[in-house]
Amino acid sequence: MHERIDEQITFRRLEVLLAFMEGGSLAKAAEMLDTSTVSVHRALHALEEGVRCKLFLHQGRQLIPTDAARTLAATAREVLSTLSSGIRTTREVAGYASSVLRLGSLYSLTLETVPAMIGELKAREMGLEVDLTLGSNTELLDRLSNGTLDAALLAVSELGAEFQTIELFEDEIFFAAPTGSKYAQHKTIDLQACSHEPFVSLHEGFATYHGFQRAFHLAGTTPTVAMTVGDVFSLTSLVSGGVGYTLLPGRIRGFLKDRVHFIPLDSRFQMKQQIGLTFLSIRERDPALLKLGVICRAMAKRFGIRT
Structure with a gap:
C-alpha cells in the first residue's frame, strides 16, 4: 500500500504552488488565481506542513523556493495534468461536452417540435449531432437518471431538484x-x-x-x-x-x-x-446543453412562453 498523503496536501494547494512558481511572487500568484496574497501564503505554508520539509526560504518579504519546492512543483504539474485528462475522459464517457447530443423525446413531439429543434441546431451551426431516442415520460426520465440520455423533451410534472426544465409550450x-x-x-x-x-x-x-x-x-x-x-x-x-x-x-x-x-x-x-426540455441539474453547465438551452429559449419565445 502506498504512503498515505497528508490531508494538508490538496489539488487546490498544488495549483497555488504552480501559480507561485510561474508568477514568482505572492502577489502575482494571487492575481492569476483571483484570490488574496494571504490565501496564497496560507496555502503554501499548509503544503510545507503536509510534506514535512522546508519548501521556501525567507528573504525579507520574499519567498524563495527550494529544490524541494521545485521537485514538488514538477510532480504537481504531472498529477494535475493526469487528473485533468481523467476528468475530461470521464465527462466524455458520461456524454458531457460531447459533439453527439443524446436527446430523448415523446413520440408526439416528432411531428413538429423535434424537427424544428434539430433544424435550429443545424441553422446555427452549433456543431452538435443528435442521437434521438423515443419513449414514454417514465422511460425518458429513467434514462436521464441513469445517464443514457443527456436531455429529453417530455411532459413536465413535479420532478424535484434532481432535474431542471426549460418550458417550451x-x-x-x-x-x-x-x-x-x-x-x-x-x-x-x-x-x-x-x-x-x-x-x-x-x-x-x-x-x-x-x-x-x-x-x-x-x-x-x-x-x-x-x-x-x-x-x-x-x-x-x-x-x-x-x-x-x-x-x-x-x-x-x-x-x-x-x-x-x-x-x-x-x-x-x-x-x-406543460412540454419542456428536461435534464439533470448536475449537467446544467454542460456546453452541449447550454447550446441546446439557447435553442429552447428561442423556441419558447415563439410559443409565447417567458423563460
Missing part, C-alpha cells in the same frame, strides 16, 4: 373521434355522457395516459378501454379506424387530420400538458 388535451362519428359535430364533450363508449389508450407511463385517467376521474366515471398501445401514432390510427375514442394532445392534430376530429373537452374536464 402548453398543450391542450382534446377528445378524439373518427371523422363522421356522432360526436364529431359537438362543440365540447361531456365525458360523463360518453363514458359508456369504447375507448383506446396508451400504456401506463405515458403522460397522455395519466391525463386520460385524470380526466375520467374528474368525471367520476371509469371508461371501458378496448385496447392499449405503446405510441401515440398507433393510438390515433385506432381512433381513425373506429376501434374506440380517446383523449389526445393538440400537437397530434396534424397526423391523420382528415380522419380524426379533435373536440374540446367541457370546461369541467379541461386540462393541459
